[in-house]
Amino acid sequence: MARFRFTHAAIDPAPLRRELADPACGGFAAFEGWVRDHNEGAAVRHLEYQAFEALAVKEGERILEEARTRFGVPRVLCVHRLGDLAIGEVAVWVGASAPHRHEAFLAARYVIDEVKHRLPIWKKEHYQNGDSGWVNCERCAAPDSAAHPHAHR
Amino acid sequence: MARFRFTHAAIDPAPLRRELADPACGGFAAFEGWVRDHNEGAAVRHLEYQAFEALAVKEGERILEEARTRFGVPRVLCVHRLGDLAIGEVAVWVGASAPHRHEAFLAARYVIDEVKHRLPIWKKEHYQNGDSGWVNCERCAAPDSAAHPHAHR
Amino acid sequence: MSARRLTVQYYALLREQAGRREESLESAAATPRELYGELRARYPFTLDPEVLRVAVNAEFAEWSQPLREGDTVVFIPPVAGG
Amino acid sequence: MSARRLTVQYYALLREQAGRREESLESAAATPRELYGELRARYPFTLDPEVLRVAVNAEFAEWSQPLREGDTVVFIPPVAGG
Secondary structure (H helix, E strand, C coil): CCCEEEECCCCCHHHHHHHCCCCCCCEEEEEEEECCCEECCEEEEEEEEEECHHHHHHHHHHHHHHHHHHHCCCEEEEEEECEEEECCCEEEEEEEEECCHHHHHHHHHHHHHHHHHHCCEEEEEEECCCCEEECCHHHHHCCCHHHCCCCCC | CCCEEEECCCCCHHHHHHHCCCCCCCEEEEEEEECCCEECCEEEEEEEEEECHHHHHHHHHHHHHHHHHHHCCCEEEEEEECEEEECCCEEEEEEEEECCHHHHHHHHHHHHHHHHHHCCEEEEEEECCCCEEECCHHHHHCCCHHHCCCCCC | CCCEEEEEECCHHHHHHHCCCEEEEEECCCCHHHHHHHHHHHCCCCCCHHHCEEEECCEEECCCCCCCCCCEEEEECCCCCC | CCCEEEEEECCHHHHHHHCCCEEEEEECCCCHHHHHHHHHHHCCCCCCHHHCEEEECCEEECCCCCCCCCCEEEEECCCCCC
């Protein structure tokens, strides 16, 4: 049941939602992360995603299993893009189908939140001005890193 | 800005999500209501949706505008199917794109909840055993209607 | 007590029980509440007004709103919800 | 103090600062903590161990976990989050 996976090709949501079709399900919730043209005030030209795939796939499967168990959602799926992405491209897709909408929404939200925080996936932003940087890393490496607000585990 | 609309043809989510594309948006949340094969223990064969369209479109637009204002979500869209639907078909589609995922999820959830409660849209279930009934109406009309749990406005 | 020409549209269970989608009628009813009472005498409506909402000219209205010549009235059964 | 053959894989900022994706090395480091200290002497790593996590053989591990012959070690920079 390989429900979490990576791809180096563009993500097409249409066949993914068909994987979640289930005549017992009345609600389907999906989330897509899109590449934005800016981040914290800087104009972004394109993005690069890199993952420690061997660990990320295992941890991704654990997240999906947690969502299934916790919310009683029979079908949930997540696909994450790797490599170079242009503005507007889909970086990550999450879908969940469930008997009722409440559980479908909760499961989709849970999966994307956990994926963003737990999976070893890194994002390098390439800016319009020619600079680039690994999101979060550069600030951690800066002298005032003790003051930055995000949590590490 | 006709963002709420009805259709008598099958709903295809692919072109709908493209309507919400926005390079300033990093999160897109969608909900689909699917026709289930059962409801409250009864096996459903197909469904029939009917709407008071003139009022529903106006009220639907109001709901979408509320979502935009309340959650600061630039793009939100809802399409509702009418007529006869088979099991597994999409009855309603909601999509919202926003700078960040939290607002996209909140807006999609708000819209589907309000659509289900405020719009004059009725659903007749046709059961495998040959019976049929307008959901909610039949129970309201029953002698013990005073005891049934759903609220009327 | 002058009669008005009104249009009434029916949906869902009310459409089935009235056996029609729409009709034009002369009525002395001054409000939607009186109109629904008239119609219940004519059709086997099982829905009490307490579970209905009412719309006049495609906007939600009060049951006590005065009806005017040419108004279109819709009684709204409980919606599917869920 | 016996040396072990270990594989180290690098990702993101660490990959750029190490100038390589992976290497095989002999090390006397008994734990990931000691290994990162060794590597910092060789590469211009700017990330303090406090902001990293560590994985051994593709599972999250403790910094104090004893390293064994043949282990593959990955130091995990802060993830993109957001």
